[in-house]
Amino acid sequence: MAQKLKKKSTRLTGRIVIPGNPSYNTARMEFNRRFSKFPRVIVFCQRTQDVINAVKWARERGIRLRVRSGRHSYEGFSTVNGGIIIDVSEMNKVKVDRKNRVAIVQTGNPLARVYKKLWNKRVTIPAGTAPDVGVAGLTLGGGIGLLSRKYGLTCDNLKQVKMVVASGRYGAKTIVANRKKHSDLLWASQGGGGGNFGVATEYTFRVRPISSVSIYSITWKWSDLEKVFPAWQRWAPSVTNRLTSTIEVAAKQVGTIVSTGQLLGGAEELRRLIRPLLRTGTPVKVMVKTVPFIEATKFFAESDLNLEPKFKITGAYGFQPLPPEGVRIIRDFLSKAPNRHSNVWSQSLGGTGSAVSRVSPTATTYPHRKAETIYELSARWRNNREQERNIQWVERFRRALRPFVKGDYVNFPDLQIKNWPKAYYGENFGRLKQVKRKYDPHNVFRFAQSIPVGKQVKK
Structure with a gap:
């Protein structure tokens, strides 16, 4: 009835x-x-x-x-x-308490605005690169970026969240989740994904002092792929945790491989650290410089601008470097990409002294703590008639790499992953369902891959 x-x-x-x-x-x-x-x-x-x-x-x-x-x-x-x-995009206040090293950030802020407001006080949080991504979803899903290896994920720096949750049969109320009260909801908000439990309205972050950083960019020709990709995968987790780096392999039609990174340190040290990459293949373009941190955020944001408006993305984690067969799969798929807007991107996460891997896989909802790298496979297009071909290419690519990678990042959601609870949340899924039952028993906040209401645990 x-x-x-x-x-x-x-x-x-x-x-x-x-x-x-x-x-x-x-x-x-x-x-x-x-x-x-x-x-x-x-x-x-x-x-x-x-x-x-x-x-x-x-x-x-x-x-x-x-x-x-x-x-x-x-x-x-x-x-x-x-x-x-x-x-909630018009709720965009940011308040910084530099003395106590915290920032109170409303949920509607895009990342570029958060970086700018924090930079005015010469502090920051570890976060992503897309300037217009909302700080809300970024944080609730984990939050990876170019300070991750030193300072952890965005969610690792979340101290408190205010959230509007459903109450009673038709009501709604605001609750505050931190270590002392509703600590289970804070845990679920550290990698459990956005929109699952309620509407987060305000975040309290621990902030870090920041001034200048050094950045690099190295470009190779596509023919160097089978030298460069394995070299980067060995090197990226082995360097100091003050350096987080990426590599992007474009479709063969574009014909480039680009590695970028950011060091909490000087340009001379960075040049020394990237020597193993410079000795690999034949770099055609190299840039190393020291810049104010806010300029670095703009540099890394450039790759997210002027993209095709429609896309399909999936993700996965590497717990060790890809074997030669895995690198060949990347080469084969990108040599037959549906168009020039297809690529593979990877970022270092773990390895030597990484703040990401120092956290237990169950201490927050984000379980992929031991991964060395994250992958993003993407295809982009403009015309609807290209859609099916692009989506199928991404899905075939994901399946081909599956023997060598694990899981997926909840902020790279993919409706074609059947066992998405395991892919996103691993061993934390059971506890997430309990949190869902407690805070949203009527399943008000639901979508195609939302946390289901768990069964009541018998005492």
Whole structure:
């Protein structure tokens, strides 16, 4: 029997956009234009009460809801046909307490704004490179970037989160999760993924002093692939944890391999550290320089600009370097890529003294602590007729590499992964279901790969 809905008493507040409004089409669009959905209403919340009202409004009417910050959900989980989108992007205050080395960051901030506001006080958090990604989803899924090996993941530096959760049959309320209260929800917010338990509205981060850093970029021709990729995979985890690096192999049509990285240290030390790479193959372009940290964030953001609007991405972790057969698979797939916008990107995470691997796989929800590297396989396109070919290429690529890699990063979600709970969460999935049952027993916050409500544990 269908549940009897409460009398519809709550009114929506905030900036409300509905079909027919001039801004509706822009408001409904996702970062990944592969998805084009038509919500019934989009509420741009400007304060916590707007969020509470939106959750109540949806529950009273039995309407599906989605939570959205930066719109970067790769599989379009933050949008919905016929439902309500609770968009928090206009909640974007940042407050820095340099003395106590904490920052209070509202949930709607894009990463570039967070970096800028923290830089004004000469502090930062370890986070990603995409300038317009929302700090919300980034943090809740883990948060990898070019300070990871020294300072850990973004979620490792999360001290407290405020969250609007469903309460009772139709209500909503704000709770605060930290080490002392609701510590299980804080744990679940450190890698458990966005939109699973409620609407996070404010994060308290531990911040790190920062001034200048040194960065490098090395470019090789595609023909050096089978020399360069294994060399980078051996080298990247073995250098000082003050250096986090990446490598990107483009489609053969583009014909380049590029490694970049960031060192907490000077340019002379960095030149010495990258010597093993410079001696590999025949580099055609080399850049090493010391810059203010904020300039480094802009440098690494450049690769995320001017991309094709539609894409399919999947991820995996490397716990040891790929064998020659694995590197050949990369070569073979990228030599037959669906177009020039396809590539493989990898970043160092673990190895010598890494702050990521020092944390136990169960201390936060993010379980991939012992991985040396992370991979992102991607294809991008503009025209719909290219879509199926690109998606199938990514899926075949993922399957071909599977003998040599493990799991996936919840911030690189992939609907084609059947056993996604194990891929994203490993041994932490059981505990995540318990947290879900406790804070969202009616499964208000749900989407295609949301944490299901776990079975009640018998005492």
